[in-house]
Amino acid sequence: MEVLDAIGNTSLVRLRKVVPPGCAEILVKLEWENPTGSVKDRMALAVISRAEADGRLKPGDTVVEYTGGSTGTSLAFVCAAKGYGIRIVTSDAFSKEKRDHMAALGAELTLVPSEGGLTTKKLILDMIEVARRMSREPHTYWTDQLNNRDSITGYHPLGEEIWSQTEGKVDAFVHCVGTAATSRGVATVLKRHGPETRVVVVEPAESSVLLGGSPGPHKIEGVGIGYVPPLWDPSVVDEVLPVKTADAKEMARRLAREEALFAGTSSGANVVAAIEVARRLGPGRTVVTLMGDSGLKYLSTDVFGGR
Numbered sequence: 001m002e003v004l005d006a007i008g009n010t011s012l013v014r015l016r017k018v019v020p021p022g023c024a025e026i027l028v029k030l031e032w033e034n035p036t037g038s039v040k041d042r043m044a045l046a047v048i049s050r051a052e053a054d055g056r057l058k059p060g061d062t063v064v065e066y067t068g069g070s071t072g073t074s075l076a077f078v079c080a081a082k083g084y085g086i087r088i089v090t091s092d093a094f095s096k097e098k099r100d101h102m103a104a105l106g107a108e109l110t111l112v113p114s115e116g117g118l119t120t121k122k123l124i125l126d127m128i129e130v131a132r133r134m135s136r137e138p139h140t141y142w143t144d145q146l147n148n149r150d151s152i153t154g155y156h157p158l159g160e161e162i163w164s165q166t167e168g169k170v171d172a173f174v175h176c177v178g179t180a181a182t183s184r185g186v187a188t189v190l191k192r193h194g195p196e197t198r199v200v201v202v203e204p205a206e207s208s209v210l211l212g213g214s215p216g217p218h219k220i221e222g223v224g225i226g227y228v229p230p231l232w233d234p235s236v237v238d239e240v241l242p243v244k245t246a247d248a249k250e251m252a253r254r255l256a257r258e259e260a261l262f263a264g265t266s267s268g269a270n271v272v273a274a275i276e277v278a279r280r281l282g283p284g285r286t287v288v289t290l291m292g293d294s295g296l297k298y299l300s301t302d303v304f305g306g307r
Contacts, residue, residue, distance in 0.1 A: 155185025
């Protein structure tokens with residue numbers, strides 16, 4: 001077994017305490033069990049492997065990407081395992097742990113300044129433009145996560161795992177939207193197996209663009225880019241739920257204290273939305289969501305240690 005074989009086949013556990021009475025059961029997939037502590041390991045392996053297979057990425061090339069951190073960490077991990085150089089465009093808007101993790105895996109970082117540490121549409125577009133300039137250099141492969149359809153296939157195994165682990169008893173799947181690749185990949189598989197499965201996506205209430213609202217600054221890292229992501233496919237989504245940053249952070253803290261589940265802010269948002277869906281569905285039904293990454297990535301932030 002090689003290190004890249006450790007990606008996937010993560011545990012699915014039941015929430016016991018944060019779910020109010022009278023709700024459906026909520027199961028959470030522990031995606032921090034992936035090698036870098038994030039669901040993004042799945043897409044990183046897919047985009048690099050597929051680019052190798054068709055010749056877009058050649059031996060000796062350098063990979064370039066713009067990222068809030070988890071995607072960059074996962075790409076740096078896959079590139080370290082496969083022997084590619086990697087240059088990451090990121091920002092002080094994202095946790096120091098993520099930046100340090102990327103650098104530890106060999107990534108060369110370029111930081112784009114944010115507005116007060118907040119994720120904004122301008123920040124995302126500025127990061128993309130820096131990556132675009134880097135991608136014009138010779139022997140460079142730009143993974144371009146917001147436009148790369150290869151990432152969607154990276155999440156098909158996640159959908160298969162959920163279907164198998166629930167024995168096909170999944171009434172709803174809930175997950176935050178960043179690039180939209182995770183929810184789209186999982187939804188494609190779940191709806192193929194069970195067309196009645198409800199897919200609910202989550203976005204920051206402060207930047208609820210999927211529901212037609214205006215973009216705004218928020219602090220749910222890795223999601224809510226401020227405009228409709230190019231990979232967004234409304235045909236596989238049944239509902240969009242907005243969640244406030246403060247509620248997502250508080251649920252992340254509660255998950256740690258009450259459930260012994262140490263997860264990041266987007267996981268908190270996932271559970272806030274999953275509880276809303278579970279309340280509507282009622283007992284005897286099953287809702288699945290993701291613990292997208294580990295709380296270890298946020299110890300320096302105001303979610304946990306930085307308060």
